[in-house]
Amino acid sequence: MSTTPIRLACLDMAGTTVADDGLVLAAFSAALDELKVAEPAERERMTRYVVDTMGESKITVFRALFPGDEQAAQEGNAAFESAYGERVELTRALPGAEQAFAALRSEGIAVALTTGFSRTTADALLEHLGWRPLIDLSVTPGEVGGRGRPHPDMILAAAARLADDETRAVAVLGDTASDIRSGLAAGAPIVAGVLTGAHDRATLTAAGATRVLDHVAEFPALLREQARPLHP
Template sequence: MIELAVFDMAGTTIDDRDEVYRVLREATEREGARYTDDQFQQWMGTEKKWAIGNLLRIGGVEVTEQLHEKAWAWFREELRRTYTENPPQPLPGVENALATLRGRGIKVALTTGFSREIADLILSAMGWEPRKTFDASSCGDEVRDGRPEPDMIFKVMENLGIDDPATVVSVGDTAADVQSALRAGVTSVGVLTGHLTRGDFGTEGAHLVLDSVADLPEAVRK
């Protein structure tokens, strides 16, 4: 029986118009990094400061601490600006799905590669509140290792008193989401609201692929 459903944010539960990826790419390219679309996609869903450092290196830039911090600061400032001017919105059917799961007694948690300051900006803009819309959340800057490591999943499990990975599903739209779920030993659910296909999720090893989060309540009922 499922006790906890863990959800990624951008691309899985919220529509941010891909602004996070525009800003991530711009934060590194403005420092001279050049890489392919396939190389960039490998860092979708991961903790953003870590992603910036890796994309700079892959893009041929000599990464110093000062340069890394400069790119990270620009990323945070630009993301805050764009999210303030045009806040992200819940993807269709997501709020009803989360309410349905919680109504059945299933805990709902959010995990994200965003820092806490950006995550709280998004949640506030959408009116999502702890213990009302979701039960726990964890951000990339609050754990030792962000995705694809399982630390954020383990953190929300601990916070909510969930011990058995067999009772947990983790839902996301990126390869990093799948890898994190598999490393945590929980059920991995891929959703097609991001940039991956069913075939992509199959290659990554996701246990289940759905069109969107809106389909999860029915899927976990079976």
């Protein structure tokens, strides 16, 4: 049970609050085409790495895929962002996401969205979904010196803006192991996983999730449950 009242909820975008129906992987595939990665086994290896590291900053992923080749990493990242941007109108809000934002804010909990996307892509998503009035803040790796997940920097930045730097007043929700590791590294007392995205229950639990939910719609109730005092 959280002893400090939760004042800030940090939620991931793709896979947690946004349904993109495989568009992240489609955009990575387009980036590999742009980089002329044609050998099937190599593409499979890279795709597996992308799935395993889903939620991390995209430029960080490309640097890992093309170690020592910054030009290829930058070109791959640019191709990914362009390909995803071309498909952004295919994205939609996951069921219950907008209702969860409203429920959290009605209870005095600020809502911040964190993402591994660039600011350009995050803004395109927010604009397409009409979410700007529904949230208090969005944070991308570029706003925290490029250190995306699993580093805690985006959550810490949101806490500095919306929770007086008090990370014990933060709850985190995400669909990947990197979301979970980021929340734990930030010191958030509630770091929940959700099963609508990239990683399964076993992966989220192994990463240290304090709870695993089926849908984002369950998140406000989890925070209410955690805030409820225990009776002797």
